[in-house]
Amino acid sequence: MPDIDLIVREIAEEMRARPDRGDVATYIPELARVDPAGFALAVVDVDGHVAVGGDADVAFSIQSISKVFTLTLALGKAGNRLWERVGREPSGSPFNSIVQLENERGIPRNPFINAGAIAVTDVILSGHQPKEALGEILRFMRFLADDPTISMDDAVAASEQRTGFRNRALANYMKAFGVLENPVDYTLGVYFHHCAIAMSCRQLALAGRFLAHGGRNPATGHSVVSPERARRINAIMMTCGHYDGSGEFAYRVGLPGKSGVGGGILAIAPRKASIAVWSPGLDASGNSHLGRIALERLTQRLGWSVF
Ligand code: DON
Numbered sequence: 001m002p003d004i005d006l007i008v009r010e011i012a013e014e015m016r017a018r019p020d021r022g023d024v025a026t027y028i029p030e031l032a033r034v035d036p037a038g039f040a041l042a043v044v045d046v047d048g049h050v051a052v053g054g055d056a057d058v059a060f061s062i063q064s065i066s067k068v069f070t071l072t073l074a075l076g077k078a079g080n081r082l083w084e085r086v087g088r089e090p091s092g093s094p095f096n097s098i099v100q101l102e103n104e105r106g107i108p109r110n111p112f113i114n115a116g117a118i119a120v121t122d123v124i125l126s127g128h129q130p131k132e133a134l135g136e137i138l139r140f141m142r143f144l145a146d147d148p149t150i151s152m153d154d155a156v157a158a159s160e161q162r163t164g165f166r167n168r169a170l171a172n173y174m175k176a177f178g179v180l181e182n183p184v185d186y187t188l189g190v191y192f193h194h195c196a197i198a199m200s201c202r203q204l205a206l207a208g209r210f211l212a213h214g215g216r217n218p219a220t221g222h223s224v225v226s227p228e229r230a231r232r233i234n235a236i237m238m239t240c241g242h243y244d245g246s247g248e249f250a251y252r253v254g255l256p257g258k259s260g261v262g263g264g265i266l267a268i269a270p271r272k273a274s275i276a277v278w279s280p281g282l283d284a285s286g287n288s289h290l291g292r293i294a295l296e297r298l299t300q301r302l303g304w305s306v307f
Contacts, residue, residue: 002302005051008041011297012053015039015279015290022281022289025261030159031061031280034262040278041294042201044209046271048219050202059198060278061156063260064095066137066194067117068241069207072225072233073140074111074123082123085179086116088236095243095261095286096166098173106177110240112258115170121191122180130189137194145207146220150199157196164192201264204276208266211237211256212274234268238306245285253295254305259287267295269304 016039026032040054050056074082091100091109100109108116125133134152142150160167171184180187199207210217215230225233237256242249249257255275257267263280265288275298279290299305 004043004045004049004302007298007301008043008051008053010053011294012039012041014297015041015294016054018290020289021279022283024263024280025282025286027163028156028160028261029163030153030156031262034060034280036279036281038263038278038280039290039294040201040276041298042205042276043298044205044274046213046218046273050205052202055278056201058278059200059203060264060280061153061195061260061262062197062199062204062264063195063262064112064117065204065258065260065264065266066197067112067120068211068233068237068258068266069140069144070117070120070124070137070194071111071236072229073137074120075229075233076225077126078123082120085123086111086119088240090239090246092244096170098166098170101170101173101177106174106179108174108179110236112236112240113243114167115174118167118171118187118191119174119179121194122182122187125182125187125190130186133190134193137190138197141197141199141207143222144210144217144224145199145203146217147203147206150197150203152193153196153198156198157193160192160195161189164188167191195260201276201278204264204266205274208268208274208276211268212270212272234270237268242287243285245283245287249287249292253292253299254307255295255299256306257295259291261286263288263291265291265295269299270306272304
């Protein structure tokens, strides 16, 4: 049996020492202040054992990783009707791109690019006040991680509210096509805030367990989604979770994964583990540079690629 604790610690030490860290996101001013030296890795196995390396209890901005959980919630509300509002094909374009919307009736390619996640947020919001929708998302995160301390970083949300002109453009463009039902400001307010949820690698890996175990959290016994839905969410993570870097991530890591511009990645090794990694420096596609390299090491050493 490989010693996962040792492997995780060794990878964390190697990553901490590397000089090539990528660049932290600057288009959200609050994220530009984050120290690029941070690194963390947490792996929760089938039995619930958590192997950790680095700053595994330091909270960071989960950003687009929240889109996995909002997709899960929206599928719970709308079922397959969700796919009338958003596609499930990789875009091959950057996360904040607008180009495909014009030719595709304002329907975003998938739920993980910004346009798609805004449409998904609009589905969760339907018929509620923004505060209620945000409460629901936060409660869901706390329930999944079994941790009532998870919260939103209001400074990060406010920072993006002030500067999120591209997202405002995407939302207005979709609204013009009738893809969004709620007032644009309401939908964006909820979107910016769920992206600003702060979690540690330990909390994130725990929250992702249902995806590794057929939709059921083995710790609590709670069934979160059906096995079929868990499989499908994993499929979209694999094909779309890293935007125009999704092919490269599948090639190198071989696991479903979802990145965030805060430098986190949630990766799922089906039937084996839920994994979270964090290193704030990003590559050209806006995905964690060392996070991806660390996951590549981990899957190589443990033979965990799904391929
Ligand atoms: O909407 C945005 O631009 C951010 N709140 C989230 C983008 C993001 O995390 C891209 N992922 N790597």
